[in-house]
Every structure is written in structure tokens, then in C-alpha cells.
Amino acid sequence: MVKLNVIELEKSEYKGGKSTLCPGCGHDQISNVIIQAAWENGIRPEGIAKMSGIGCSSKTPAYFLGKSHGFNTVHGRMPSVTTGANMVNKDLSFIAVSGDGDTASIGIGQFIHAIRRNLDMVYIIENNGVYGLTKGQYSATVEKGSKKKKGTPNEQAPIDLCAMAVNLGCTFVARSFSGSKKQLTALLRAAMSHRGMAIIDVISPCVTFANNDESYRSYNYVKSNDEVLHIVDYISHFSPLSEVEVPEGEYSDIPLFDGSTLRLETLASDHDPEDAVAALKAIHDGTQQGRHVTGLLYYNPNQPTATDNLGLTETPLMDLADSELRPSPESLAEVNAGFRAR
């Protein structure tokens, strides 16, 4: 028997075209997680808008959610297109994919301002530290001392997108690894249940240009240097709590916008995701030791989103009848009168 989700759709309804990325690319694993998470959360595929910029990662919306509209925009400018679409249709669920070049270099301005506006979207960064489509130049997120397959080690300090997002007050900041399917799925499902800007920075090894052991973003390196903050479990609002496994140790529950819950099982230290300074310290300490801190870094719920303070109609603007968009002839007579020459 075929398995159906809560809105009675098969998982195949969430699939996309065949990937043209290199075999073994971390990005393909992320695409699979996006399919899984959207299906498990029971989101209507037609209610989703897939957004991306330019780069290997930005090609991937062709490989998932084939029943959703999407826009593969221009390099680094996806947030502005998403903003415009969100303004006229706030009911769409935006799932965006970007890369480290697309976000941390050419698109850093739009990334920052989308965070500042708390744009209601899921923003996934498929972060491999190199420009793949142009054959392996370093990007701005690569660690100092990290070395790709060819060439010399990177000498410049990295831009840590999560630390920056926390500083900017982003309302949901997480980091994960394309090889950690369980963690990534739980975090992505939580991001989809969040209202506001949810950023997931996913370390995603580039198998072609930077999967050598001297690369801080290779499979081997990340596997042995993953500093997991907590074990995450997503509990959807429609699944009965009795079916949820209760961890033996300590845990805390994070309530999400749609009524779902993210359960954080405490590991070595107790990270409070609502503490921005703790998040920054965790990132900083990890970087000092050459380790990648993963998990829900920061969470600041119930903040107004980009459209909340504009006083707009309940109905999305694109759904309003033309008659609501054009003021009456009488109003124009009044407008004219206001400009009478004195």
C-alpha cells in the first residue's frame, strides 16, 4: 500500500526532475530532505513557491517539488524577488535555495535586508565553500586554512552566515550537514512550521572540487568535526503526542507557529536557542577549534514579518477584484478639486 501524508498525497507528488549535478553531491541529499520534509509536513505543493538565485545549489529547485511554481532568478538577488512575491501573495510558502557564493558574496546585501524585514520564508544555504559551476574558486564562507583539491589553502577569514544572521536578529537560525539526514529533516520541518525568516546553513560537500581531507567542508572532515548542540526531533501538530518517543535524558520543547513542536534533547552542554549571545559563543568556540556547530542555534518567535505592519487587506493583494484596486470616479473629482489653481 502506498503511504499518504496528512493531506492524503503520495510522496511522489513532491518529487521533481532528475538532477544534473555531480553524482554524490551534497545538494542532492538536501533536495531529498526538502521533498521528505514538505511531504511529512503535509504542505499543499501548489501553495509552495520555490525560489533560487544562480549556482549549483540554485539549480536544484528543478529537482524537487515539481507541482510547485518556482523562480530561478539572477545571481544573489533571489531575496528581492521573494519579497515582491510575498508582498502581493502572503499566503504562499516560500522555500528558497541559495549557495555560499549566491548568499555570502554577490547577494549578501539582499540576504541581510531580507533578514532585517523578517521575510516569511525558509532560506536554505547549500554551503560548500566553493563556486562549483565556474570550476572551483573559493567562496567567502570557506575557513581560513581550508584547502580545496587544487591550489593553495584559503588565507582569508570566512563570513559565518549564521553568526551574521543571529546578530541581525534573524528569527530562526540553524546549521546542519547534508550527511545528517535526521537532523536536517527535523530542522527543515521546524523551519517550514516557523513564521518569519528561517535560515538553515547546510554544509554540503562539493565532491568535485573540495572533498579532499584538507577541506574543512569534505565529508570526512565534517563527520569527525560535527559539534552537535542537541538531538532534534520534530513533532507535528497533527500527530498524537502519545506516539512521540520521550528521550531518557533532559530535553526542552520549542513551540512552533503552526502548533508543531521541536524537541531538543540535551547533549554535553545545555544550549538555550533563545539566547543570542550563547548562539554566538557556540559558533565562535566551534570556529576556534575548527569544528562545525550544528543544530538550532537561535530562535526568536512571534516577531512581525515583512507584511505584518503594512496594514494590508486579509485577502492577498493578487486575489483582490479589479474593482477593489481602482478608486471610484467620484474620488477622482475630489482629487482634481484639491489641485485647483489658487
Add this chain to the structure above:
Amino acid sequence: MARGISPKMARLMANMYYVGGIAYLLGIDEEAIASAVEQQFRGKEKAISMNIQAISEARAYAADNWGDVCKFAAVGREKPEDTYLIEGNEAVALGCIYGGITMLSWYPITPSSSVAESIISWIPKLREGEDGGLTCAVVQAEDELAAAGMVLGAGWAGGRGMTCTSGPGISLMSEFIGLFYFAEVPGVIWDINRTGPSTGLPTRTQQGDLSMCYEASHGDTQHIVLIPGTVDECFEFGWRAFDYAERFQTLIFGFGDLDLGMNRWSTSGFEYPSEVMDRGKVIRTQEEMDAIPNFGRYRDVDGDGIAYRTLPGSGLAPMLYRGTGHDEDGVYSEDPQVYYEAMQRLRKKIDGSRDILPAPIIREEEDGEIGIIFYGSMENSIVEIDDLLEDRGLSVSTCRVRALPYHSDVEKFIERHEKVVVMEINRDGQLYGILRKELPTDLLPKLFSVAYSDGLPPKAREYANRVIEVLEG
């Protein structure tokens, strides 16, 4: 003299002596001046009395020393019933409001900021929806690139997006402008020209952006440009721009300038939109979809180069829009024939707009052998230029181009005349260049260019002299 009234305030009042002197020369009524001063300094009694005293002193001095030297006089007249004064930028803003704008994104830049600020001020008064919420969103963007991206997103999602800027902004938006064209997304950009190139003369006027707007962005592109010459047209093209954008599924430029935009011009009142909104070929239901044989987002079903589109959220024919090459179904393609045909269709689509866009305004002289083509804010100088040419024995017909790609009437106008001068406010003759590129070659020997720009609004004598110069060759 001012120090006699108040040593401390003398500098501030010095200009009032000019007012008094000119009031004397032109014979402006004392009471009219006094009431203007009172209005300016409303409530500040001391300032009013000191300034009026300064004006009186100057008037007395002028009467004693200058005598009767002025040929001109200012005479009062009855207040006309149906004359209104408005800036072009506010007229554009109101046009957008009545055109059903649903998203304004903008980045402040002189001289276009007042378009955005005016829209913002009218939204609460004119655009309240049935549930009391507003029906237009406003985003102050982080830069012009983002402003253009937001317009693109809004148009893609089924809204009526618009941004306003000036030349430097268009330069920055150019990448997105190509995406509008190639992915076929509706949107509107108003360019209020200032003097370029580069930062140029930010508070001066020009028609220097015409060829840039027409062909902005890399690769082969072409955009519809609406060119108002009066405040009434600023209003009319303000609302029409959205209809054209959705009809042709492309970016529409509104082309204004600082002179028309930031000065007040008279109108007899804006006319209410004469047509219902044109939302273009948007498929909104499954029945509509079923009625189209062989649907593809970029398939020319009707033969007019305009394909049907569906909106995100509708669940109808979901598609990943892209700026990369695509086939008729929107799927990535580098096939040579597919690319060639896609580009031919785009040309056909924009070319098909010529005779649908606003036709030129032609003032024809019976025996006119000379024609003058001009556009935009030069409308405010053309009568004077025409008079000056008539004084020199030249009877000319005029043709004011109101849109690009140009209407077939423009070509016919050129055919009818022996010599045609293209007159514009820039250095290189940008419309002249566009005409030379697109007209049949046998008409080209008839064309002459008068292009002049010094940052100021057109001076009739300057242009009239140059017209005679080129015609005398």
C-alpha cells in the same frame, strides 16, 4: 537699507528688496504682494511687518530712481474655474493609484522620490479595501537592484508592481530588466530623467536615458517606453502602464524627466480611466486551461507572440521560471532552433505593441514641407519654437512621439514630409538613432537631428536656431 530695519536680520531680508524692485517694474499690486508675504510668514507678525517694510522701501527707491523703464506688466485676472496645477511626478503617482498598483518598491533618488512619496501619501486616502486594509504594499528597498527584483516578484505572483527611479537606478536595474524581458514577467519602472552620465547633474533635467530604457540589459532586448508630454499624460500613462505590462507580459518604462516631474503644470483635471483593467492572458481556472489546445507557458497559441501564463499558488501548470534558455514549456534548453524561435517570438510580441501604444500627437501644416519630431517635456516649448520658426519663414508640422516602439503613424509622418528634424534634450540624438535603426533605409536621407542639452529645460531660441542651421546644412 535692510540694516536700517534690523541690523541682525538684514541678510535674511535682502531678497525682499529685489521683490520690491521687481514689483515696481512689473506694476504688481501692493496688496497682492502683502498677502503673499502674510501667507509665507503666517503667524509671525514681526517677520511680516519687517518684510513688507523692506518691500515698500525698495518700491519707493525704484520709483524715485528707475523711472518708467519696463515694457512688461503683471496684470491680475479672474481665477479660472477648471484649471488645476500639479507636478508631473504627483500625476504619475495618481495614475498608478488609479491603475491598481499593488506593490511599490523604491529606493530614494532625485528627481523621482516624489513619485514614491506621493503614492505613499495617497494609499490611505484612496486605496482602502473592503475589509479596511490597504490594497497596496510599499517597500523601501535597500538599493535599486532590489527594488527592480521586488517588482519582478510581484508581477510574477500576479500583482501590479512598480518602482520609480532615475538614470543611475536604471543602470543598476539592468540585469533584472533582462529577466523581465526573457522570462516575460509584467512590471513597471518609471524613469524620471536627470542629467547624466554617471552621477551627472542630479538636480538638472535631460532626455538622456531614452536609448538605455529602450534596450536596457545585455543580449538582444527591447522594452516598451511610454513618454508623457503633459501632466494629463503622466496620469493616463500611469494607469495604462500596468495594462500594457500585463497585456504584453513584459516590463514597461514610464519616461519622465525632472522638468515635467518636479515643476507644476496646468491641467483641466484628470480624466477617469476610460477602459477596464487589462489583466492579460492569465489562466485562472482549470476550465480556462482546458480550453487552450497544447498549452505551454511560452507557446504562441494565438499567433500574436503573447503566450498564456499561470500564477504561483494556482496549482495550474506549475513551472520553474528561469532566465536561462527555455523551450515553449519553460524547460531549460540550449537547442539552437528553440533559442532562435524564442527570440523571434519575443521580437514579434514587442513589435506587435506599436499600434496599440499611444499614437503620436500630430499637428499638421497644410503645405508643410518640414516636419519636426519631438517627445516628452519638450511639449512645453514646442509652441514657442514653432512661433520662432514661423518668424523666420518656416512653416513646420510637428509629431510628438508618445511611445516606443514607435507607432506606424510616425513613419507615415516622415513619408509625408520633405525633411524631418528630430529634436530632443540630449547630446547624441537618441530618438534619431532609434529611428535610423528601424526606419526603411529610403527614408533616412530625410532625417536630421537637433540634439542639445545643457542641463536646463529647453530654451526655444536655442532649438529654433539649430533647426534652421541643420536645414540650411
